Amino acid sequence: xxxxxxxxxxxxxxxxxxxxxxxxxxxxxxxxxxxxxxxxxxxxxxxxxxxxxxxxxxxxxxxxxxxxxxxxxxxxxxxxxxxxxxxxxxxxxxxxxxxxxxxxxxxxxxxxxxxxxxxxxxxxxxxxxxxxxxxxxxxxxxxxxxxxxxxxxxxxxxxxxxxxxxxxxxxxxxxxxxxxxxxxxxxxxxxxxxxxxxxxxxxxxxxxxxxxxxxxxxxxxxxxxxxxxxxxxxxxxxxxxxxxxxxxxxxxxxxxxxxxxxxxxxxxxxxxxxxxxxxxxxxxxxxxxxxxxxxxxxxxxxxxxxxxxxxxxxxxxxxxxxxxxxxxxxxxxxxxxxxxxxxxxxxxxxxxxxxxxxxxxxxxxxxxxxxxxxxxxxxxxxxxxxxxxxxxxxxxxxxxxxxxxxxxxxxxxxxxxxxxxxxxxxxxxxxxxxxxxxxxxxxxxxxxxxxxxxxxxxxxxxxxxxxxxxxxxxxxxxxxxxxxxxxxxxxxxxxxxxxxxxxxxxxxxxxxxxxxxx
Amino acid sequence: xxxxxxxxxxxxxxxxxxxxxxxxxxxxxxxxxxxxxxxxxxxxxxxxxxxxxxxxxxxxxxxxxxxxxxxxxxxxxxxxxxxxxxxxxxxxxxxxxxxxxxxxxxxxxxxxxxxxxxxxxxxxxxxxxxxxxxxx
Numbered sequence: 009x010x011x012x013x014x015x016x017x018x019x020x021x022x023x024x025x026x027x028x029x030x031x032x033x034x035x036x037x038x039x040x041x042x043x044x045x046x047x048x049x050x051x052x053x054x055x056x057x058x059x060x061x062x063x064x065x066x067x068x069x070x071x072x073x074x075x076x077x078x079x080x081x082x083x084x085x086x087x088x089x090x091x092x093x094x095x096x097x098x099x100x101x102x103x104x105x106x107x108x109x110x111x112x113x114x115x116x117x118x119x120x121x122x123x124x125x126x127x128x129x130x131x132x133x134x135x136x137x138x139x140x141x142x143x144x145x146x147x148x149x150x151x152x153x154x155x156x157x158x159x160x161x162x163x164x165x166x167x168x169x170x171x172x173x174x175x176x177x178x179x180x181x182x183x184x185x186x187x188x189x190x191x192x193x194x195x196x197x198x199x200x201x202x203x204x205x206x207x208x209x210x211x212x213x214x215x216x217x218x219x220x221x222x223x224x225x226x227x228x229x230x231x232x233x234x235x236x237x238x239x240x241x242x243x244x245x246x247x248x249x250x251x252x253x254x255x256x257x258x259x260x261x262x263x264x265x266x267x268x269x270x271x272x273x274x275x276x277x278x279x280x281x282x283x284x285x286x287x288x289x290x291x292x293x294x295x296x297x298x299x300x301x302x303x304x305x306x307x308x309x310x311x312x313x314x315x316x317x318x319x320x321x322x323x324x325x326x327x328x329x330x331x332x333x334x335x336x337x338x339x340x341x342x343x344x345x346x347x348x349x350x351x352x353x354x355x356x357x358x359x360x361x362x363x364x365x366x367x368x369x370x371x372x373x374x375x376x377x378x379x380x381x382x383x384x385x386x387x388x389x390x391x392x393x394x395x396x397x398x399x400x401x402x403x404x405x406x407x408x409x410x411x412x413x414x415x416x417x418x419x420x421x422x423x424x425x426x427x428x429x430x431x432x433x434x435x436x437x438x439x440x441x442x443x444x445x446x447x448x449x450x451x452x453x454x455x456x457x458x459x460x461x462x463x464x465x466x467x468x469x470x471x472x473x474x475x476x477x478x479x480x481x482x483x484x485x486x487x488x489x490x491x492x493x494x495x496x497x498x499x500x501x502x503x504x505x506x507x508x509x510x511x512x513x514x515x516x517x518x519x520x521x522x523x524x525x526x
Numbered sequence: 527x528x529x530x531x532x533x534x535x536x537x538x539x540x541x542x543x544x545x546x547x548x549x550x551x552x553x554x555x556x557x558x559x560x561x562x563x564x565x566x567x568x569x570x571x572x573x574x575x576x577x578x579x580x581x582x583x584x585x586x587x588x589x590x591x592x593x594x595x596x597x598x599x600x601x602x603x604x605x606x607x608x609x610x611x612x613x614x615x616x617x618x619x620x621x622x623x624x625x626x627x628x629x630x631x632x633x634x635x636x637x638x639x640x641x642x643x644x645x646x647x648x649x650x651x652x653x654x655x656x657x658x659x660x661x662x
Contacts (some may be wrong), residue, residue, distance in 0.1 A: 081566075081639040081661040085573040093578035102628050202655070257573065321653055347653050348661075351638040357619040357630050358542055358612045365554045369652040392577050431620070431627070454624030457631065 014073055015217070017224040018111075025070060026233030026253030032264040035229065037061040038525065040249050040269035041276055042236045042285070045113020046507050047494040047514040048276035049215035049223065054518035056226035060525070063229050063267050064220070065251060067277075068109035069258075070232045071116065071216075076206040080348040083205045086110070087117060094280075096304075096384065096395040096460070101453040103306060105395065105460050107278060111232050112216030114278075115507065118461065119203045119326035120193040120212050121341070122161045123504035124152050125512070128334040137499040138471040142480030143516070151512035159193035159213040161508070168199030170323010172372045175314070176342045177328050179417030186331040190324070190341070193507070201344040203325035219511075233258070234265050239273060239289050245488035246273040271525040272489035276514065279463035279496040283386045284393050286467065286477075292484040297468055297477050299386040303501040305462040306399055307377035309343065309353050310411055311427040312418030313436070318372045320344050330413075332504050337379040338410035339504060340417070345373055353457070355427050355435035372418065376410035377462070378403060379503035386466050399453045407456060408447050415443040431455040462506050467496040481524065482517040493517040527571060531583065534590045535636075536563050537604035541611040542637040556650060558641045565662050566640035582636070585629045589618065 017023065024033070039055055041048045044066040052062050071087050084092035087110040096103045108114035125148060134140030155161065164173065169189065180187035193213040202208055210217060224230060236251040248268040252261040275282045283299035286292050325344045332339035345353070347368060354364040384397030399407070411428060418426045419440040426437050432455060433445055449455075470476025473485035478497050484490045493514040495506055502509060536558075545557020571579050593599045596617040599610055606614060619630040641647060643661035648654075 077659050078655040078657065079643050079659045079661050081570070081643050082659060084639075085569075090575040090578055091570075091573045093574050100624050102624070200655075317652075319652065321655070347642040347648055347651050348639050351642050352631070352635050356616070357634060358615045359544060360616075361634070362543055362554055362557075365647075365651060454627070 015221040015224070017221055018070060018072070020224075022224050022228065023070065023230045023232065026231060026262065027069065027256045029253045029263050032266070034266045034268075035063055036268040036270070037063040037229070038269070038271040039063070039274055039521070040065065040267045041274045042249060043113065043275070043277035043281070043494065044111050044215065044220060044230070045108065045276065045278065045494070046115050046215060046510040048274070049112070049115075049219035050511040050514035051274050051276060051493050051518045052223035052228050053219035054515050055522065056223045056228050058522050060271070060522065061227060062223060063231065063269070064223065065234050065236055065249065065265070065267065066111050066230065066232045067235045067254070067281075068111065068113075068232065070111040071206065073206070073208070073210065076208050078202060078205055078346065080205065080346050083117070087206070094395070096397040098396060098398055101398045103397065103458045103460050105280070105463065107280065111220060111230065112214045114461070115214040116206055116216050117204050118507065119190075120214070120507065121326055121329075121505040122156070122159070122191050122193050122508040124149075125509040126332070126334060126503055129500065129502040133499050137469065137476075139469060139480055139499070147516055148512050151515040152508065154515070155508060155511050159218060160195040161191055161193050163191055164189040164197065164324045164327035168197050168324050169327040170199055170201065170320070170344070171318045172320035172344055173323055173327035173342045175312070175318065175372045175421040176374055176417065179421035180330055182420035183417060185413070185417065187329060188331065190327050190329050192324070192326070197324055199323045201321045201323055201325050204346070231265055235261070236285065237288070239285070239291060239490065241291065241487060246490035249273055272491055272521065274491045274493055274521070276492075276494045278494055279466045280386055280393070280395060282492055282494055282496045283466040284388060287388050292467075292477055292486045292490060294486050295474055295477060297475065299466050300383070301465040301468050302384040302386050302395065302397060302463070303382070303465040304380060304397065304460040305377040305501055305503070306380050306403070306407070306458045306460050307375050308407060308411060308456050308458050309373055309375045309429065310414040310418065311353055311429075312372045312374070312421070312423035313367060313425040313427070314370050314372060314423050317369050319369050320372055321346065334503060336409070337406045337503065339377050340410065340414055341375055341377065343373050343375045353427070353429060355429065360435070372421070372423070374414050374417070376407060376414055378406045378410060379501055383465070399458075404451045404453060404456075408449065408451055412443050412446040415446055416440065419443065429457050462501065464495045464498040464501045464506070467492050468499050469497040470499065481520050483524070491517065491521055527568070527583070531586070532564055532567055534602075534604055535567050535586050538586060538589065538633055539563050539567065539637040539640060541603075541608070541615060542634060543641040544608060554650070556647055558637065561641065561644050562662065563640050567636070569662060570636060570639070582632060585632065589629065589633070
């Protein structure tokens with residue numbers, strides 16, 4: 009089988025690897041896109057398909073499949089922002105945030121779960137933010153259909169589900185909870201359980217093997233390992249970017265890249281990096297909203313211990329999920345973690361934690377992600393990026409309910425114990441009766457170990473320049489020809505995994521940008 | 527990072543995945559001392575960001591010097607006996623202040639990324655993926 013990640017175009021002169029650049033470079037195109045994740049790649053693919061010339065600038069390196077490894081640290085240090093140590097930190101709460109920083113962005117290291125934007129979320133956007141006409145659901149549906157076909161979005165079949173997923177199915181069925189196999193952008197998954205380290209069999213349809221090569225095929229040029237620092241603005245309109253190539257260890261700046269964008273600059277650097285870039289450039293922030301309204305889907309994990317071997321690392325990484333309920337505000341999913349990350353979730357520390365090492369193969373891991381109402385902010389503090397975020401009491405109530413449901417599902421599926429990972433509760437709950445402790449516990453945010461991967465809202469879209477950063481055409485209110493197409497424009501979080509919606513929104517945005525450019 | 531600091535940090539990792547005292551306690555035959563954790567720690571700190579690196583180094587420093595405050599022992603952490611090391615770790619891990627608890631979660635993260643990444647440990651756990659590599 010040919011290796012699609014190592015598409016020959018990545019080795020052509022259309023791809024410049026910043027680590028090896030020895031002199032300052034200048035380039036010019038119709039559009040310059042900052043970021044090559046779901047949003048950036050989708051824009052590049054759509055714009056080049058319609059004949060526009062595109063330059064794609066990515067801060068992270070190109071991570072060739074020849075370097076994929078099951079070792080988590082080796083993967084994290086190469087492809088994750090801050091080597092996986094990025095976190096929202098306040099004195100009372102902290103939450104790691106995992107973001108991919110490589111060609112393909114987070115799509116290289118996520119599970120490719122694909123959900124259409126819930127109609128309820130679109131209704132909120134239309135009603136509260138006036139986006140109904142400018143962002144019609146029908147237009148997004150067309151994009152969703154295209155993506156589903158191009159990225160092979162299918163339901164996870166039972167034969168690759170693995171026991172972790174099948175136990176979740178059993179637990180949900182026993183309790184009558186609506187649930188189904190996960191829809192994922194994976195072509196003929198082999199169930200290796202290695203999505204988080206980069207799919208070794210190239211089944212996951214990350215941007216690295218789909219939209220980026222498609223854009224390169226149509227003439228796009230890609231600069232990897234290049235950090236954009238300046239957005240050039242002339243007469244109130246963006247005209248390009250200036251960045252620096254990074255050394256292999258990403259600690260040192262090297263030569264300069266200057267890009268001239270004739271028709272506009274598109275920011276698709278994520279809900280954290282896009283506002284930081286704007287803040288550093290003091291751009292598009294007359295509303296004071298850049299970096300504000302940061303939203304997420306904080307999640308927590310629940311481990312179940314089973315008498316039989318589960319070997320959760322065999323089977324699709326995230327192959328089963330409950331149907332998300334807009335009213336209940338949470339969604340439950342299975343998740344495979346490699347031992348390095350799984351052990352962090354084990355109760356206790358030292359000897360106590362270590363005593364669980366031999367039980368790892370008997371554990372099933374399921375997670376709850378909540379549609380949080382909390383809003384935080386992103387800011388540069390003395391030059392250091394900061395994410396400030398604390399869930400609200402209502403969020404904690406939602407999480408408690410979600411965790412109780414997860415514990416009940418584990419017991420219904422045959423677990424003899426669950427590890428709630430909630431401070432103040434026993435390390436292990438050993439009978440179904442004890443799960444009520446989860447809903448009785450008045451949990452404070454810092455009492456539950458959480459993590460977040462879905463981020464939104466820091467350059468909010470809206471019709472009013474006083475309360476939003478971009479207009480419904482994805483263009484900044486304050487700077488002409490400066491567009492933002494990543495999830496920072498989402499006015500709210502959406503309650504489901506956002507990759508599908510991010511791609512659809514970026515495609516929709518690109519059509520509008522093309523119309524405007526012509 | 528000086529060799530003293532590295533030794534302190536590696537000492538914490540050894541206490542989180544202890545070797546010599548575990549044989550009859552946990553049944554797991556391997557501990558962090560069996561692996562070159564100093565090389566992993568060096569690599570870890572080389573690749574993390576400025577703020578994460580200094581935040582963690584400060585946390586390791588405080589952890590090293592504060593046993594007297596938490597368990598009344600006037601010794602650095604790496605000079606405590608294994609039983610007191612475990613007691614001290616648990617004092618931090620179950621502390622009522624979030625910031626203090628989180629420090630041990632970070633230590634656990636560093637220790638787990640290193641120790642659990644070694645193929646020998648993964649073999650014993652049953653994580654039988656092809657082409658396993660050490661975290662070095």
